[in-house]
Amino acid sequence: MENQQEGPVRRERGARRRRVLIASVAGCAVLGGVLVLLPWERSAEPAPPSPGALAMAAVGSGVPAALPGLAELIEEREEAVRTRPEDATSWAVLGAAYVERGRRLADPAYYPRAEKALRTSLSVRPRHNTPALAGLAALSNARRDFPAARRWGEAALKLEPRRWTTYPLLIDAYTGLGAYKAAKRTLDRLTGLHSGPAVLARAAAVYRDRGWREDAAASLADAAAGARAPAERAAYLERAGQLAFERGDLDVALRHFREAVRLDPDQRAAQAGQGRTLAALGRTTEALTAYLAALAEQPSPQYALELGELYESLGMPEAARVRYGLLRERVRRAAAGGADEELVLGRFEADHGDPKAAVRRLRAEWKRQPGTEVADALGWALYRAGKPEEALRFALSATGVEPGGGVCDAAAMYHRGMIEQKLNRHGAARRHLTEALRINPHFSPLHAPTARAAAEALGEPPDEGVPEMGDEAS
Structure with a gap:
């Protein structure tokens, strides 16, 4: 009986094997046909865009x-x-x-x-x-x-x-002219037309100028995350590093600058940012190396000024003079190319050259394009030239809520505090020098120690005490 049952089972298994075999052969035949046809039916993978094509897209x-x-x-x-x-x-x-x-x-x-x-x-x-x-x-x-x-x-x-x-x-043009309301209106129109990393980065610059630093940092983080090309992402990270340094957040600044250089080794602004940040951290040998690397490939007058002041703060006046000479040469070359470097030259002359010459240069610059940076530089030059009363007017313009909206810049607050101290406005001077050091206690290797010394000399604000009831009534 068992053998009788086994026969049909074996026959069924054999039939099943034959069906599987036929299907396998058919499948192989179909697959072989597909493999034969694939090279003809599917186009080759497109070649990656050339560097020139990527640059064309970026510039456009x-x-x-x-x-x-x-x-x-x-x-x-x-x-x-x-x-x-x-x-x-x-x-x-x-x-x-x-x-x-x-x-x-x-x-x-x-x-x-x-x-x-x-x-x-x-x-x-x-x-x-x-x-x-x-x-x-x-x-x-x-x-x-x-x-x-x-x-x-x-x-x-x-x-x-x-x-x-x-x-x-x-x-950018409106900001340089001090037309901050026009810049904000233009940004509003831009965000209504388009979105994406480039727009976020531009928004961050406007937010920073209005004192909205957290919004600026968030926009730059989103811009960097959405950037398509390494050079673009590196540029946004460099700006994020600048913003973090301005806030005195040195570890974050250094991380952004280093990542920017890793992504784009030609990102010299980030290399200079590393120099600035490393100097603030007291890592002067690394700072000098970073600055020198940046200047070798991108000899910006601003970087030359920063490096010269770092050398000066280290008691190396000869090395500082070499960098200041480079600054003057690059300003002359800029003028030959139709570029305006009067702002950085005025800042240099105010502290390391002829303050009266700085005032003349910066007055002309203010008349032509009265932005916040020019107001700050002109106010400081006037102070250095012995005109603190007039200097205060420009310092107030550079640090007030209007026209820029309230940019919190440590150097500008320091300038205002020193001008107020010269005018014996001790309460205001103490407040603004303290504010400069609160924003960024390492804003300059040369001027931050002066700010601390001046704030300490002013001492604590006087304790007025609580008035007696009789005094209050009278």
Whole structure:
């Protein structure tokens, strides 16, 4: 009986095996057919974009571009305009790439080339050429010629009001001119048109100028998280590092600066930021190394001033003088390239040169573009030149709630406190010197110790006591 039952079972198992085998063979045949067809039916994986293409996308959308990509883009566009001199678009792209490369290298020699390319684009296509107008606005901002930046930016915006990349250029121009309400209105229009990392980074700058530092830090964190390219993310991290340093949050600042350099080794502003932060942490050998590395590749007058003051604070006057000489040379080169470095030169002259010359330079700068930074520098130069009464007016402008909105800058508070001390306004001086040290007790290796000494000399505020009832009635 068992054998009788086993026969059908075996037959069923054999049938099942044959069905599986047939299906397997059929499956292999189908799979083989698919494998044969795949190379013909599926296109090859697209090649990753070249550095030049990435730079083209960055320049076109107003975000930071990597230096190797800029070099490739410039070479491509130079060849394009040689073969097609009537190509207005290529001229405009070439001009914008020159601006960005000059800005990143602190090399104003690129700016005349940029102007020539952008004006050639306009001559080829004099009407409806928004890219060339926007490029001239970017060039003017890079040169610190904010009146021209406003003119070019407003002309570009008139042609294409919905072209969002024009708005950041105008925000920079309005900020440089001290038109902070216009900058905020422009930001509101920008955020209504577009979103993304570039907009968040621009918003952070406006928030910082209005004293909204937590909002600025949050916007920069979001911008860095959303950035697509390493160079873009590095630029936003560098700005976040600046903001953290201004708040006196040195560990956070150093972390941001280091990550920025890791992502983009050409991020020299972050290297200088490392120098600034390491000096504040007392790690002077590392600070000097970082500053020297930054200056070797991006000889910015501002970095030269900072390094010179660091040397001076360390009792190394000869090394400081070398850096101050570099500062003067770079300012002369900037002027030859049409760039304005009067602000940093005025700051240098006020503390290390001729304060009266600083006043003359900064008065002219204030008349042309009266921003908060210029007000602070002019006030300090007037104080150093022996005019504290007039100096106070500019110090109040630099540190008041209006026009900027309440930027909390330790150096500006220190300047105001020292001016007030000179005028025997001891209560106000004590308050603002203390505020400077509260914001950032390491704001300058040269001036922070002076601020502490001045605050200690003023002592604690007098204890007025509680008035007696009879005194209050009388």
